[in-house]
Amino acid sequence: MLVSLKNIKEYVSLEGLTAEEIANGLTFAGVEVEEIRKLASGTNLVIGEIKTCVAHPDSDHLHILNVDLGEKYGVEQIVCGAPNARAGLKVIVARVGAKLPGGEIKAGVIRGQSSNGMCCSLLELGVDAKYLSEYQQAGIEELPEDAPVGEENVLGYLGLDDEVLNLKVLANRPDLLSLFNVAREIGAIFERKVTIPEVDEKADFETDLVVGSKTDKCTQFSGKEIRDITVKDSPKWMKEYLMAMGVRSINNIVDIGNYVMLTTGQPLHMYDADKLSAANLTARDDYEGDFVALDEKTYKVIPGDIVICCNKKPMCLGGVMGSLECAVDENTKNIYIESASFDGATIRHTSSRLGLASESSSRFVKGTNHFQAEYVLNYAASLIRKYCEGESFSDIVTYQAEEYIDKKITSSVERINGRLGTSFTPKQIKETLERLHFKVFMGDKTFVAAVPSWRLDVTCDADLSEEVIRLLGFENVKSELPCLDTRVGALTLEQGRLKNIRYLLLDKGLDECLTYSLISKKEENLFNLLNNDEHYSILNPLTDEREVFRTHILHSLLKVATYNVARQNKNLALFETSHMISKSSKSTNLAIVLVGKEARQKEMEGIPYDFYHMKGLVEAIMDMLGVEASRYRFDRNKEHLDELHPGKSATIVFQNQVIGRFGELHPNKIAEYDLGKSSAVVLEMNLDSLLSAKVSTIKMSPISRFPSVSRDLAFVVDKTVEAKDLIKAIKFAGKSLVSEAQVFDVYEGEHVGEGKKSIAISVTYSCDNHTLIDKEIIEVENKIKFELTKQFKAELRG
Numbered sequence: 001m002l003v004s005l006k007n008i009k010e011y012v013s014l015e016g017l018t019a020e021e022i023a024n025g026l027t028f029a030g031v032e033v034e035e036i037r038k039l040a041s042g043t044n045l046v047i048g049e050i051k052t053c054v055a056h057p058d059s060d061h062l063h064i065l066n067v068d069l070g071e072k073y074g075v076e077q078i079v080c081g082a083p084n085a086r087a088g089l090k091v092i093v094a095r096v097g098a099k100l101p102g103g104e105i106k107a108g109v110i111r112g113q114s115s116n117g118m119c120c121s122l123l124e125l126g127v128d129a130k131y132l133s134e135y136q137q138a139g140i141e142e143l144p145e146d147a148p149v150g151e152e153n154v155l156g157y158l159g160l161d162d163e164v165l166n167l168k169v170l171a172n173r174p175d176l177l178s179l180f181n182v183a184r185e186i187g188a189i190f191e192r193k194v195t196i197p198e199v200d201e202k203a204d205f206e207t208d209l210v211v212g213s214k215t216d217k218c219t220q221f222s223g224k225e226i227r228d229i230t231v232k233d234s235p236k237w238m239k240e241y242l243m244a245m246g247v248r249s250i251n252n253i254v255d256i257g258n259y260v261m262l263t264t265g266q267p268l269h270m271y272d273a274d275k276l277s278a279a280n281l282t283a284r285d286d287y288e289g290d291f292v293a294l295d296e297k298t299y300k301v302i303p304g305d306i307v308i309c310c311n312k313k314p315m316c317l318g319g320v321m322g323s324l325e326c327a328v329d330e331n332t333k334n335i336y337i338e339s340a341s342f343d344g345a346t347i348r349h350t351s352s353r354l355g356l357a358s359e360s361s362s363r364f365v366k367g368t369n370h371f372q373a374e375y376v377l378n379y380a381a382s383l384i385r386k387y388c389e390g391e392s393f394s395d396i397v398t399y400q401a402e403e404y405i406d407k408k409i410t411s412s413v414e415r416i417n418g419r420l421g422t423s424f425t426p427k428q429i430k431e432t433l434e435r436l437h438f439k440v441f442m443g444d445k446t447f448v449a450a451v452p453s454w455r456l457d458v459t460c461d462a463d464l465s466e467e468v469i470r471l472l473g474f475e476n477v478k479s480e481l482p483c484l485d486t487r488v489g490a491l492t493l494e495q496g497r498l499k500n501i502r503y504l505l506l507d508k509g510l511d512e513c514l515t516y517s518l519i520s521k522k523e524e525n526l527f528n529l530l531n532n533d534e535h536y537s538i539l540n541p542l543t544d545e546r547e548v549f550r551t552h553i554l555h556s557l558l559k560v561a562t563y564n565v566a567r568q569n570k571n572l573a574l575f576e577t578s579h580m581i582s583k584s585s586k587s588t589n590l591a592i593v594l595v596g597k598e599a600r601q602k603e604m605e606g607i608p609y610d611f612y613h614m615k616g617l618v619e620a621i622m623d624m625l626g627v628e629a630s631r632y633r634f635d636r637n638k639e640h641l642d643e644l645h646p647g648k649s650a651t652i653v654f655q656n657q658v659i660g661r662f663g664e665l666h667p668n669k670i671a672e673y674d675l676g677k678s679s680a681v682v683l684e685m686n687l688d689s690l691l692s693a694k695v696s697t698i699k700m701s702p703i704s705r706f707p708s709v710s711r712d713l714a715f716v717v718d719k720t721v722e723a724k725d726l727i728k729a730i731k732f733a734g735k736s737l738v739s740e741a742q743v744f745d746v747y748e749g750e751h752v753g754e755g756k757k758s759i760a761i762s763v764t765y766s767c768d769n770h771t772l773i774d775k776e777i778i779e780v781e782n783k784i785k786f787e788l789t790k791q792f793k794a795e796l797r798g
Helices: 019-028 134-138 154-158 179-189 236-244 252-264 344-354 359-366 373-387 413-420 426-435 461-472 493-507 554-565 611-625 667-672 723-737 774-792
Strands: 002-004 033-038 045-055 063-068 075-080 090-094 108-110 113-115 118-120 163-167 210-213 218-227 269-272 280-284 289-292 298-301 307-310 313-317 335-342 392-400 408-411 439-442 447-450 572-581 586-595 597-600 605-608 632-636 644-654 657-665 680-686 709-718 738-747 756-765
Touching (some): 019 033, 045 118, 236 252, 252 269, 335 344, 344 359, 373 392, 413 461, 426 439, 493 611, 611 632, 611 680
Antiparallel strands (some): 002 163, 218 335, 269 335, 280 307, 289 298, 408 447, 572 586, 644 657
8 A cells, every 4th residue: 555645644744753753653553664665856956947959969869958947056058868858848957966766967078068967857756657658758857837947846846745655554454545544543653633524515416326236245335426527637636646656647537536545445436327328236246248348358257246237237347347338538427426345255256367456456355444435425526526527416325235333342451451461541541542533431340442433453352452552562561471380291182192093104104195175076075985964165265176175085195196106106005184074073084095015125025905904004003092802893895885896895893883994996996096007995084983982901911821722613604694703603602712713714616505605714722720621622612613503504614
């Protein structure tokens, strides 16, 4: 935000203050001033009149001038190369010793002719070229005929004696995009009275204009009609102020709109009333089609963009740019002025998509005062009445969908001092807030502060504390070290277990990944093995690829695998832990992807990853957490069979709840993720129940002094019987004497029978207090055979 100090002086006295002091005051009050710049600069300047102009005898473009500098400095000879130099022209002269942005002017001899000074263009005084015409840039500046010869305050005469502050306006202070509010800020800092112009515009007639809104993205829309205006150049003072604040002058109507925006912070738009098909303007967000803007370019408007329509035809891209069709030009006689409030996020999205960022759009994006339309329109009307010779001014018509409610915040002196570590008196706090135009009502223990309508950033008593300290100064905070209890930091049980899981997998040779938690809409249900909850979506995503908060990790991890395989990194062991959030739950998930081969002896030997690699990792995690094998189980997977291999996948059940699924990838999915011919095994687990599970303390038991006995048993059972059920029955029948039971062979085919299979199990018998004898072992074996025959109709294979 560029701020003209010359303009600021019209609202608050700056007497006795330098630009540097003002900049320091603002910066220390939380309004950073990035730069102080002069509109133009130069010393030893004087207004002169060219008395004679003759061609240089030794040059085809130079002239020898005799320039009258007034009674004080007389006539000087100057050699000049400007094409517009001529006798009778009044010019800006930099005398010998003058210091300009381009360097110091010295007396010299140019091709045999002495030259004592230089006739200047505004470009040579440091004025930005964008404010100058090509004619002005090509030659010396031509001053009016009544310019006083000998005048030394040249910059003052030209209106270029202005200093400009470049403010870095943060997102929480949109009010400072208004010159009036900057004046209020300076007045509060330096305790000076601020005078904001009052306007008293009376309507000459009732307008036929109808305004409205058919979108909740435009909650306020006001309009005013003005007739019989004259479009011409703006007054000199307005051009100077606009130049200082970075805006190029166009004509009086456009300039007044820009000037009112800069002073009040409220963007305006002017419509040529005679170019509209009807006297109605309506804000909509459902239009789709082409829009020809003021820059004569055609833009594609999509649903969601705010447009101001007349008979459903767009006349303005709300908050961004007007239509060429109803633009104000030199022939305009009647206008409608619009002052509206638009949704900032929508304006940002539209201006970013179309590449049409402007002073207006930046103000809507950061936030505007929705309840100043009447003042703004009347202020603009008063300027148009004075400088555009407007004849008739209508009343103001308004659409208002929101009600103004006074923001009142209750706080106390004790709370403010307690928060800040200060000892301000009630009087100091009250006076400080009143300097910032708050209305303060003091009570016995608390006070109430009414917030000015333009201070959108003040919403709670913490904001009041900030206002107090930034004005009274941080030097009032006592330099005392806080008294803090010394405590030993530690991880929670859940954090410690999650950390141990990560370290275990790293020790097993897996690589940890970190992928985006935001995914695209089309990816929200891809490879979602566990959670079907509704996702959270970002209201205004920066890109469609980061629109939805994921509820699972596996798809993101498979994309990492795809990326690596495409770059010839074909043997992968990846994992990721991440917090998942949906509209109905939160969880901590673990995902693992194994692709290719497990390296053995580095690259000399490799074993393709399979179902049992992943099963081993799950068992290792359970063992590390102290979860006994009896508390969890692996069941045959009956879901997501289009993603996981039907015969090589399982669910993980813990405390009778499914907490995860794993298995080899379905061949179709291997092709879909471009993993080549490599084997791939995946897992996703919800770790919440494991991280909070109660586990018994690890107990030591001595190794038995007595030998164990292993016997192999082979049973023929139905194909539907699962090995885990047989092992469970064996341990139940054998009770404490069966210390281990492991499947070592499964056979289907000849000599077994149709619909049958043979399962061979190695059973280990042991006892802690004596050596087992054959009689005991045979007795237990018979019980096992009986139990298996009873439950599964198992037949002992001979």
